[in-house]
Amino acid sequence: MGVYTASATAPVNIATLKYWGKRDKKLNLPTNSSISVTLSQADLRTHTSVAASSDFHEDKLWLNDKLESIKSERTIACLADLRKLRKEMEDQKSDLPPLSTYPLHIVSENNFPTAAGLASSAAGFAALVVAISRLYQLPQDMSEISKIARKGSGSACRSLFGGYVAWIMGDLENGEDSKAVEIASAEHWPEMKAAILVISDDKKDTPSTTGMQSTVASSDLFQWRVKEVVPRRFEEMKSSILEKDFAKFGELTMKDSNSFHAVCLDSYPPIFYLNDTSKKIIKLIHNLNETENAIIAAYTFDAGPNAVIYYEEKNEKKVLGSLYEHLSSVSGWKDSLVNELNLTSDGSSNSDLHKGVSRIILTGVGEGPQGTNDSLINEQGLPCSGV
Amino acid sequence: MGVYTASATAPVNIATLKYWGKRDKKLNLPTNSSISVTLSQADLRTHTSVAASSDFHEDKLWLNDKLESIKSERTIACLADLRKLRKEMEDQKSDLPPLSTYPLHIVSENNFPTAAGLASSAAGFAALVVAISRLYQLPQDMSEISKIARKGSGSACRSLFGGYVAWIMGDLENGEDSKAVEIASAEHWPEMKAAILVISDDKKDTPSTTGMQSTVASSDLFQWRVKEVVPRRFEEMKSSILEKDFAKFGELTMKDSNSFHAVCLDSYPPIFYLNDTSKKIIKLIHNLNETENAIIAAYTFDAGPNAVIYYEEKNEKKVLGSLYEHLSSVSGWKDSLVNELNLTSDGSSNSDLHKGVSRIILTGVGEGPQGTNDSLINEQGLPCSGV
Structure with missing residues (x-):
């Protein structure tokens, strides 16, 4: 049995120029561009590990030690986009393992209490798409990946970068130009x-x-x-x-x-x-x-x-x-x-x-998503925490 | 000694389309037209009596039984405008007593506690200008008089009418077209x-x-x-x-x-x-x-x-x-x-x-200002309450 795993952490971002209003609800396309500051992962971050295996029966998600069903359309849309990019790679290189066809196990944890009422969906979707991008070894850059995170939660696209980030609203109906870009790194203005x-x-x-x-x-x-x-x-x-x-x-x-x-x-x-x-x-x-x-x-x-x-x-x-x-x-x-x-x-x-x-x-201010070898999933593809 | 007196009551009005913003601070000219409902004087009104006499030494104001100095520029502007209109009459009819030259005693009372934090300035300035208009027997209609009340307190102009009232913002720099008009009487929609x-x-x-x-x-x-x-x-x-x-x-x-x-x-x-x-x-x-x-x-x-x-x-x-x-x-x-x-x-x-x-x-909803014979000023031109 082969279990392929990857892990990533992603930060929270707090907008300084607010995103409020969608011009397309399904694609999370905004009515205006926005700007945010990415906060340090030492204090606020989501850690997500993903595993793919032909032995798994279905996509599963453990969020903060609780098994949740993946029924959110937004999460499903993200997984579909990521699998599509992987599939394109597999079609071109036939020796790649067909991870795009394997069910996924996803384990995700926040280092801050959900009860605090802090919007954790941005960090959550960012960590999810980065972890799977790593698992799938996708060649796309962060701005490209941010478009997938955006479909999960609009503001999540801004958590794909550290420092000072803009979400360019874009004009296209399909949302292909609605993505995050770095205005300046955390190092530019670390104070x-x-x-x-x-x-x-x-x-x-x-x-x-x-x-x-x-x-x-x-x-x-x-x-x-x-x-x-x-x-x-x-x-x-x-x-x-x-x-x-x-x-x-x-x-x-x-x-x-x-x-x-x-x-x-x-x-x-x-x-x-x-x-x-x-x-x-x-x-x-x-x-x-x-x-x-x-x-x-x-x-x-x-x-x-x-x-x-x-x-x-x-x-x-x-x-x-x-x-x-x-x-x-x-x-x-x-x-x-x-x-x-x-x-x-x-x-x-x-x-x-x-x-x-x-x-x-x-x-x-802090850095963007990081790959990590610290896995929340064991060799059987189940949460290390044992739940 | 001749003491000339007159009295009036005026209502509170509450805007349903708000006045917020002045294009001229001194003249109280608004940046937009507004609409209000005049409230019943049975519950909320200002009662004002005025007296003029050549024997008085200076303009005096008793507000809710307290002697106040008339130093507010806005009150002074209202008195000046009313005296000017009276003066024009006196210039045309030389047998009129020269009330425009006499000092005024003004006594004003609210039938509601000031502590309630209800804006009483609208009713106050409306009662003031109507009482003096009566004293001076001015021929101007309520819309004309409302322009004087407006200089006292912008929203006061709307208290010159009962029922449903518009304050037309006007275009002129001198404010001569910024005045209140009746949209509909209280009887139109008494419910x-x-x-x-x-x-x-x-x-x-x-x-x-x-x-x-x-x-x-x-x-x-x-x-x-x-x-x-x-x-x-x-x-x-x-x-x-x-x-x-x-x-x-x-x-x-x-x-x-x-x-x-x-x-x-x-x-x-x-x-x-x-x-x-x-x-x-x-x-x-x-x-x-x-x-x-x-x-x-x-x-x-x-x-x-x-x-x-x-x-x-x-x-x-x-x-x-x-x-x-x-x-x-x-x-x-x-x-x-x-x-x-x-x-x-x-x-x-x-x-x-x-x-x-x-x-x-x-x-x-209630009626506009009313003349009354119920005077708050005695024959000597002092408050009946004896303060």
């Missing part, structure tokens, strides 16, 4: 840090796909955003990254987060992702920047209340100091960093911000 | 009711003038709102009023409230007027309409968290029933109405909505 504030929230958010459809169909302001606002902002943000101009980058990031939530609010019925805690964080960052008389920190919010605060390493003490003052009691602070930066909180803060925040995750 | 939910809020809202300036200067979506969204909506809302089409009127009202708060959020820094309680009310109204499979209630929010719910009298039991379920414990319910409609609350509601609402005010 970019991110603090993720996980917000406690009891209400169920509108799923992003549903929300996007509603905004496209009902917001009167949306057309202006995608036609006029985003294209201009895209070029400006790209320049700010190439020039490492944090003040510009931060301002554009905050404005675009607000613009995205504005068109959500302008949808009918309105969609709210920001809650009162999110608003307090927004206020806190603007106050900090005002006090410093410079933009040294920038917030952004996805389709949920969690905040991501970007800042440069040189301002770490100021930015984290400002957060620590209100949030010293929440989990996630690293003692070594708190000591090193000499962060203090005299407990006299009148703010009840800590009540709305459950956790802080301190991270920064 | 319109309004429930005002006064929201408890500890934070200080951005003053509307400051907020407007910030939105005009910084929101990328704002230009689209005023150029494309509002003009179309204005015509649609006007038709819905003339046709008494509540479903259409309600949908447009909710959409425009959301659009206004969306451009606030799109401002930089973002402006938030809606809080988590406001959002719960929005959700509650959409749920109610969904259950009824028809739009029977519509929310709107001004530059603060307070909600105004419009509905037709025939749906009073359904709409107030839905509110009473969550809000039976807040003050402002009329026992007679609760009994008549047989409203009940079994206290089993899981919602904590009542915690965020301090008061309900039940009212409906």
Whole structure:
């Protein structure tokens, strides 16, 4: 019996110019281009191992130690695309093992709690397609592979690169030109840090796909955003990254987060992702920047209340100091960093911000997907964890 | 000694198509036309008495029993305009007493607590200009007078009429064509009711003038709102009023409230007027309409968290029933109405909505300003209340 295996890890990315609106729901083609920062896999990553064997009976997926059926159309579409590329290779080289015809076993794990409400689908689909690309030894480059990840989850295509990434919306109906490209590597601007504030929230958010459809169909302001606002902002943000101009980058990031939530609010019925805690964080960052008389920190919010605060390493003490003052009691602070930066909180803060925040995750810009020999699948093609 | 007096009352109005943005700050000229419903003076009104006498030493204003200095440029502009019109009359008829040269004593009272956070400036400036117009026996019609009230507070011009009122933005630089007109009288559609939910809020809202300036200067979506969204909506809302089409009127009202708060959020820094309680009310109204499979209630929010719910009298039991379920414990319910409609609350509601609402005010569409012989000023030209 032959069991072929491969493994990869892939990062989370957080958009600074938001993807909101599909022009094609099945192919996940967006109504505007977007930009993101890839976060360090040391803190947030999906690790996926895949195995192919003629002895397997069907495609199977173990996600965070639980066997899940592969019934999602999006996952099926990704697997079909990858098998098609492999099949083309096999047709040209008849001595290749016919992996495209073998069922797949997929084992995937996140190094962060799903409960945190962090969008893990981007890292998940990126790790999936990269692991299978490795298994199939596909020659396509990351931008090509990103088009397959995109079909799984739109924003997943941006997790195919490290550093600073653009998802070019493309024009073609078949989506062949809608793909991720690197704007700049992590090494270009390695000083970019991110603090993720996980917000406690009891209400169920509108799923992003549903929300996007509603905004496209009902917001009167949306057309202006995608036609006029985003294209201009895209070029400006790209320049700010190439020039490492944090003040510009931060301002554009905050404005675009607000613009995205504005068109959500302008949808009918309105969609709210920001809650009162999110608003307090927004206020806190603007106050900090005002006090410093410079933009040294920038917030952004996805389709949920969690905040991501970007800042440069040189301002770490100021930015984290400002957060620590209100949030010293929440989990996630690293003692070594708190000591090193000499962060203090005299407990006299009148703010009840800590009540709305459950956790802080301190991270920064990071690398793209990595191949690894660390396999989550054993020689029988089953999860090493034994579930 | 001759003391000339006159009195008037004027109503509050709540916009259903929002005024947000000035093209001229001094003249209060708006960037878009707006529409409002005038509310009944039985529940919310300002009562103003004015007196003129050559024996007075200076213009004086008693507001809710407190002597205030008249130093607001806006009030001074209104008084100057009214005196100018009076002066023109006096110049033509030399036997008229020269009231335009006499100092004014002004006494003004609201029949609702200022603490409720309801914008009382509209009713206040409307009552002021109507009372002085009566004192001066000005021949100008209400639309003409509305231009003077507009200089006091933009939305005040709409309080010069009862029923359903449009403020036509106008094109002229001097503002001479920016005035209120009646779309339809209260009698045309007397079944319109309004429930005002006064929201408890500890934070200080951005003053509307400051907020407007910030939105005009910084929101990328704002230009689209005023150029494309509002003009179309204005015509649609006007038709819905003339046709008494509540479903259409309600949908447009909710959409425009959301659009206004969306451009606030799109401002930089973002402006938030809606809080988590406001959002719960929005959700509650959409749920109610969904259950009824028809739009029977519509929310709107001004530059603060307070909600105004419009509905037709025939749906009073359904709409107030839905509110009473969550809000039976807040003050402002009329026992007679609760009994008549047989409203009940079994206290089993899981919602904590009542915690965020301090008061309900039940009212409906009403008449415009009224002259009255009920004077708040005595024969000596001082407040009857004796302060």
